[in-house]
Amino acid sequence: MGTLKFLIAAGGTGGHVYPAIAIADALREAYADTEFLFVGTKNHMEWEAVPRAGYDISSIWISGFHRRLTLKNLLFPVKLGTSLVQSLRIVHTFRPDAVISCGGYAAGPVGWVAAKSGYPLVIQEQNSFPGVTNRLLGKSAELIFTAFKEAEAFFPRDHIVLAGNPTRKSLTSADPKQAYEHFGFDPGRSTLLILGGSGGARSINEAITKHISRLHDEMQLQVIWQCGERYYERLRDDIQPAHFENLLLTDFLHKMPEAYAVADLVVSRAGALSCSELALTGKPSILVPSPNVAGDHQTKNAESMVQEGAAERLADDQLSETLAGLVKQLITDRQRLKAMQKAALKLARPEAAKTIANEIITLVSNKRPL
Template sequence: MHSEQKDISSTVGPTSAAMGKPRVLIAAGGTGGHVYPAIAIADALREECAETEILFVGTENHMEWHAVPEAGYDIKSIWISGFHRRLTLKNLLFPVKLATSIAQSFSIISTFKPDIVVSCGGYVAGPVGWVATKRGVPLVIQEQNSFPGVTNRMLAKSAEVIFTAFKDADQYFPEGETRVSGNPTRSELVEADRQASYESFNFDPQKKTLLVLGGSGGARAINEAMAANVERLHALNLQVIWQCGRSYFDKYRGRIDFEKLPNIRLKDFLKNMDEAYAVADLVVSRAGALSCSELALTGKPSILVPSPNVAGDHQTKNARSMVNEGAAELVTDSELSNTLVSLVEKLINDQERLKQMQKAALKLARPDAANDIAKVILNLTEEKERI
């Protein structure tokens, strides 16, 4: 076991307003858990130093290819995918993709000439981070989970700083290099006007609202539990926002008669997450690191359903941290369908319990995480200029 993580608040110093134009390359891809913290860091960099030049690296067939430009940033692609642990013909292409991605990363870094590279995880960050260290470009890692991903673990020995969200991640990284920061979250999540948000969903402010998050790809257990119980939930006189993921949307839209369920809003993806959080009295969600951080930031009571298909069972660890603080209830995949309605009914009608869960969630929030990370990154670029 390594020594305790340093608290980032003791290491953040002032940044120079006259440091020129820092150039920051951010590699992140695959899922929202990697991409949205990266965007939050980019936003904070621009807030700290408006002249910061930022470029993202991702892949064309994942969510970053749309989410990053929508956030106002440029992105370049490399051709890379993960290595499948089971035998598959797709693995035959992996050496070719890896060699190609390294060449593409070399070209991007040579052209953009970053002062620093930030890895927020996902396999796209592997070639970019590796080339950066070989070219002498300082590397910073931001790890979202209690059990770090393979890419960040591989890059860790070459990193200048490793920002972590959970103390549990410390043991997987070089001793003394980690700094606890919390997960960067989007500040706009808490900026929505609540009345306008109810109008956006055509909801009644006097009724309780349940927000169900199936994730960008869709969480099968959550979606199947919702499909099995959606009529019973509607009968509780609840308003429900059910974000099922793009891969499930057509299936449920064709299978369920939503004309008979006027208080249910089935969504493939929520671009207006700020408004969804604003109206939610209770949230059902997976327990990914980003989801837990957003629930804390917005102070939302939650029912967490950890995915059993993640490395190191880190979602269960994340969920138990929330439960132990009184901010959430934990339900397993196998229990969810049978317990969803009764648990939702019990919690959403207990105003005092909801208030207690809200206070507990807010105590876990680290709203300054992105800005703290951005300040350290800018200080590192300033140090590089002085060398």
């Protein structure tokens, strides 16, 4: 078939960007002669994460439409028009064999232009309640990969493949001994990993701020706390991390395999990608669904983990009162942690990215035969 070219549109959060990177990695592994171009926005995490993963990225000028009345919405029609022109230029210059949408702001204009121009459009939807971009693009997609059966209600059924969420293979690649050395931690002590998603989570940060002395000093836990860029400076000033010998406060974790390798328990939002990563790495977790997401899909994600025995769920408004107590209850019960680990691993779908890659290559080969 010669070189296969894939245009991948994803952006805004790690929940869109990292599955896109995992798909690209799997495509490159499945077919040696490939060329990739990602499309995103300059002011979001994809602008750093995609080049770090070894892929080229182009930008378009687009952002979300705010549900509340705001001056920013006045710019939206201008941004949309500009992004469509930019997408048209990118698509027709790159001439991909397939366009892959993983959701986020950038995926809308690129996917729409691709479908209208006759390029095969593929969607990967991470959540049980699909985002508005993928719901709109679903009508034009030739393949739609879902991670939850509930998502089928929003797409044409004959184009759906239930594949699971693609996760980075590297997440399980860290050597535990080297990971402990990287963080300067003691393998003989328990480690708590706190994740608020790529943007951080205000309520989780507030609860940890309230209880950090109890977690670190009283329980003697080693703590890795990814708080998000927007919260980092204020928390650094409030917490004074230097006062806590075994605390790593960071805006963003670039060494996720190492962080998972040392974690005994994880406190996390219940985004689809987070749940998939927790399953893949077999990490017991306390899941705190965000109350600010469409369709309350994080609660649905968390419940599926809880029902299988892999996690405990805490309501966002109960965090401040109950988080430290639940952490203590779980992290001191080694048998319970081991049972949660086994349950999490049973939920893992490590072949998701490979399944998606093989289906996409089959689609492309049918359109461009040998």
